[in-house]
Amino acid sequence: MIKLSNLRIPVTARKAGPPSSERDLMAYLSGLLEIPPSAVRRVSILRRSVDARRKNDVCFVYTLAAEIDGEEELLKVRTGKQTSPGAAGFTLERYAPPAPYVFPYRLGPGGPARAPVVVGMGPAGLFAALCLARAGLRPILLERGRPVEERVRDVDRFWQSGLLDERSNVQFGEGGAGTFSDGKLTTGIHDERIGFVFKTLVDFGAPEDILYLHKPHMGTDRLRGVVANMRRELLRLGCDIRFESRLNGLHFENSRLIRAAVDAAGGGYELEVSHMILAPGNSARDTFEMLSKAGVHLSAKxxxxxxxxxxxxxxxxxxxxxxxxxxxxxxxxxxxxxxxxxxxxxxxxxxxxxxxxxxxxxxxxxxxxxxxxxxxxxxxxxxxxxxxxxxxxxxxxxxxxxxxxxxxxxxxxxxxxxxxxxxxxxxxxxxxxxxxxxxxxxxxxxxxxxxxxxxxxxxxxxxxxxxxxxxxxxxxxxxxxxxxxxxxxxxxxxTRSSSPIRIDREKFQAVGHEGLFPCGEGAGYAGGITSAAVDGIRAAEALCASMGLERVL
Ligand SMILES: Cc1cc2nc3c(=O)[nH]c(=O)nc-3n(C[C@H](O)[C@H](O)[C@H](O)COP(=O)(O)OP(=O)(O)OC[C@H]3O[C@@H](n4cnc5c(N)ncnc54)[C@H](O)[C@@H]3O)c2cc1C
Known part of the structure; x- marks a missing residue:
C-alpha cells in the first residue's frame, strides 16, 4: 500500500464539500498521480483536517492510504516529498497499516468462582465491561442511574421544568457524564487502544468519520444510540446489568476486597466480590466519601x-x-x-x-x-x-x-x-x-x-x-x-471539568487494597471520553491478569 500525506484541497475547489466517498477519492488520486482511474484499486482516508491558517487559502488536508496497480514502480520513482508542478507539497511513501489492538486475555477452562463487578457505565466502565465480557467473563454492572432512554426523558424534564432527579441526570446514568455532550473524542494521550475504542464506537453506530477526522466527534444524538447498542451487546454476552444500583459500601479482609454494599431501587443488599472495576466518574461525591471511610487512599488533585x-x-x-x-x-x-x-x-x-x-x-x-x-x-x-x-x-x-x-x-x-x-x-x-x-x-x-x-x-x-x-x-x-x-x-x-480527587493506585489496584481497580476520570486517571475508555480497558487487562486469565497474545 502507499500513503499520501499533506494533500491540500482548497475549499474553494469543492462546491460539494470535502471528498469522502471512495469513488470521489479514486477519481482524485488518478488525476493527482496521472494514472488511469482503473489503476486505483482502493483508497481510504487516514486523516482529514482543515487548515485555516491562511484565510485566503483555506484547505482540506488529507492523508490517504491506497492500493494501486504498479505500486512498486511508483514508489521507486516518487517516494518522498513531491516537487513537480501541480503536485507539489504532498509526500508519498510505502504504507503498512498498524496491527489493530486485541484484548489480550481469554477465560480458560475452569473459570473464576465469582463474576467481577464493574461500577459505573460511563466510557471507562462500559469499555472495561465489554472487554471482560468478550474475554469470557460475565461481569455484574452496577449503575446508579437509569438506562439511556429513560435518562434522556429525566434530563429533558429537568431542562424544561427545573425538576432535578438526583438519581438520573447529566452526570449519572447509562453512558456516563459524556452522554449529553458534544461527544468530542480528541485526546492528549497516545495509546494503541484508541483505534480500538473508535472502531468499537463505529461498530455500535458512531459516525464513520471519527476514524479519520483530526477532531472527531459523535454528537449527543449519535452517542445515545451507541450507548444503547453497547448495552444490548453486553446483555447478549451474558452481563448482569443492574440500573438504579449504587455502590455504597466496600469491605476488605486482610486488605482483600470481599464484599460490596449496594443501594438499589428495590432495597439494599450485599454482594460477595473479589474483583471490582470502579469507574464512578468525577461527580460521585458520595462514593468518594464512602471510599474515604472504607480506608481507600485518596489524594486531592x-x-x-x-x-x-x-x-x-x-x-x-x-x-x-x-x-x-x-x-x-x-x-x-x-x-x-x-x-x-x-x-x-x-x-x-x-x-x-x-x-x-x-x-x-x-x-x-x-x-x-x-x-x-x-x-x-x-x-x-x-x-x-x-x-x-x-x-x-x-x-x-x-x-x-x-x-x-x-x-x-x-x-x-x-x-x-x-x-x-x-x-x-x-x-x-x-x-x-x-x-x-x-x-x-x-x-x-x-x-x-x-x-x-x-x-x-x-x-x-x-x-x-x-x-x-x-x-x-x-x-x-x-x-x-x-x-x-x-x-x-x-x-x-x-466545576465538573475534571476530578478534584485521585484514588491512589499501583498497577491499577487501589494502594493497599487488593481486588479494587479504580479507573477513569473520577479516579483521576483520565480526562474525557477517549482517555476514560482507554483507562477502562487497561483496568480490565489488569483485572484479568490478577484473576489469572489466560494471556493469548
Ligand atoms: C455535559 C458534559 C459534556 C462533556 N463533553 C465531553 C466531550 O465532548 N468530550 C469528552 O471527551 N469528554 C466530555 N465530557 C467529559 C466526559 O464525559 C468524561 O470525561 C467521561 O464521561 C468520563 O468517563 P468515566 O467513565 O470515567 O466516568 P463517567 O462518564 O462520569 O461515568 C461514571 C458512571 O458511574 C456511575 N456511578 C457513579 N457512582 C456510582 C456508584 N457509587 N455506583 C454505581 N454507579 C455509579 C455514574 O452514574 C456514571 O454513569 C463531558 C462531560 C459532561 C458532563
Missing amino acids: PFSVGVRIEHRQRDIDLVQYGRAATLGTLPASDYKLAVHLAGGRSVYTFCVCPGGSVIAAASEAGHAVTNGMSAYARDGENCNGGLLVSVTPADYPGSPTAGVAFQRALEKAAFEHGGGNYYAPAQTVGDFLAKRPSTKGGSVRPSYKPGVTWTNLWEVLPAFVCQALSEALPEMGRRVRGFDAPDAVLTAVE
Whole structure:
C-alpha cells in the first residue's frame, strides 16, 4: 500500500464539500498521480483536517492510504516529498497499516468462582465491561442511574421544568457524564487502544468519520444510540446489568476486597466480590466519601473552575475561516486558547461545543452547574466553551475531599444567584469586564435551559477566579477576534471539568487494597471520553491478569 500525506484541497475547489466517498477519492488520486482511474484499486482516508491558517487559502488536508496497480514502480520513482508542478507539497511513501489492538486475555477452562463487578457505565466502565465480557467473563454492572432512554426523558424534564432527579441526570446514568455532550473524542494521550475504542464506537453506530477526522466527534444524538447498542451487546454476552444500583459500601479482609454494599431501587443488599472495576466518574461525591471511610487512599488533585462562554457560531466561523466560512462546506469552527498569568494561574478554554448549547449539568439538589453539548450536525446558533481557571489544593486546603466542598460552595452560590430554581447566573462579557451587573443580554442569546438570570458574576465566583478571567479575556480577544466581544455571554458555574480527587493506585489496584481497580476520570486517571475508555480497558487487562486469565497474545 502507499500513503499520501499533506494533500491540500482548497475549499474553494469543492462546491460539494470535502471528498469522502471512495469513488470521489479514486477519481482524485488518478488525476493527482496521472494514472488511469482503473489503476486505483482502493483508497481510504487516514486523516482529514482543515487548515485555516491562511484565510485566503483555506484547505482540506488529507492523508490517504491506497492500493494501486504498479505500486512498486511508483514508489521507486516518487517516494518522498513531491516537487513537480501541480503536485507539489504532498509526500508519498510505502504504507503498512498498524496491527489493530486485541484484548489480550481469554477465560480458560475452569473459570473464576465469582463474576467481577464493574461500577459505573460511563466510557471507562462500559469499555472495561465489554472487554471482560468478550474475554469470557460475565461481569455484574452496577449503575446508579437509569438506562439511556429513560435518562434522556429525566434530563429533558429537568431542562424544561427545573425538576432535578438526583438519581438520573447529566452526570449519572447509562453512558456516563459524556452522554449529553458534544461527544468530542480528541485526546492528549497516545495509546494503541484508541483505534480500538473508535472502531468499537463505529461498530455500535458512531459516525464513520471519527476514524479519520483530526477532531472527531459523535454528537449527543449519535452517542445515545451507541450507548444503547453497547448495552444490548453486553446483555447478549451474558452481563448482569443492574440500573438504579449504587455502590455504597466496600469491605476488605486482610486488605482483600470481599464484599460490596449496594443501594438499589428495590432495597439494599450485599454482594460477595473479589474483583471490582470502579469507574464512578468525577461527580460521585458520595462514593468518594464512602471510599474515604472504607480506608481507600485518596489524594486531592488540581482541577479547574469557571464559566461557559457563548458566542454566535457564525461570528466564530468568520474569524476562524475568513470568507471561506460563507461557502457552507466547512465544519462549524472551534477555538483553543490558553493564557498563563503572572502568579502561576492558567485560564483556558475547554470542551468547546460548536453549534451547541450550554446545559444544566447539576447532579445535586440546590446546585447550579454548567457544561456544553452539541448534536452531530453542530448546527445550532451558538458556539460555547468552558472558560476555566486552574485551581490547586492550596485553594482548598484540608482533607483529600476538600476540593468537593470547594466545588459545592461555588455551585450553591450559583444556584442562589440564579434565583433558586435552577436558572443559571449569567452576565455579558462587556458588563463582566466593567464589573457592573447585567440586566439583559445582547446579540448572543443564551442557550441554557431552563433559563438564565442576569446578574454580576463578581458576586457569584471567588474574586481570584473573576480576576483571572478578566485578565485573560482581552488577551484571548486578541488571539480570536471577538472572543471578548461585549455581547458574548458568561454562564456560571463550571466545576465538573475534571476530578478534584485521585484514588491512589499501583498497577491499577487501589494502594493497599487488593481486588479494587479504580479507573477513569473520577479516579483521576483520565480526562474525557477517549482517555476514560482507554483507562477502562487497561483496568480490565489488569483485572484479568490478577484473576489469572489466560494471556493469548
Ligand atoms: C455535559 C458534559 C459534556 C462533556 N463533553 C465531553 C466531550 O465532548 N468530550 C469528552 O471527551 N469528554 C466530555 N465530557 C467529559 C466526559 O464525559 C468524561 O470525561 C467521561 O464521561 C468520563 O468517563 P468515566 O467513565 O470515567 O466516568 P463517567 O462518564 O462520569 O461515568 C461514571 C458512571 O458511574 C456511575 N456511578 C457513579 N457512582 C456510582 C456508584 N457509587 N455506583 C454505581 N454507579 C455509579 C455514574 O452514574 C456514571 O454513569 C463531558 C462531560 C459532561 C458532563
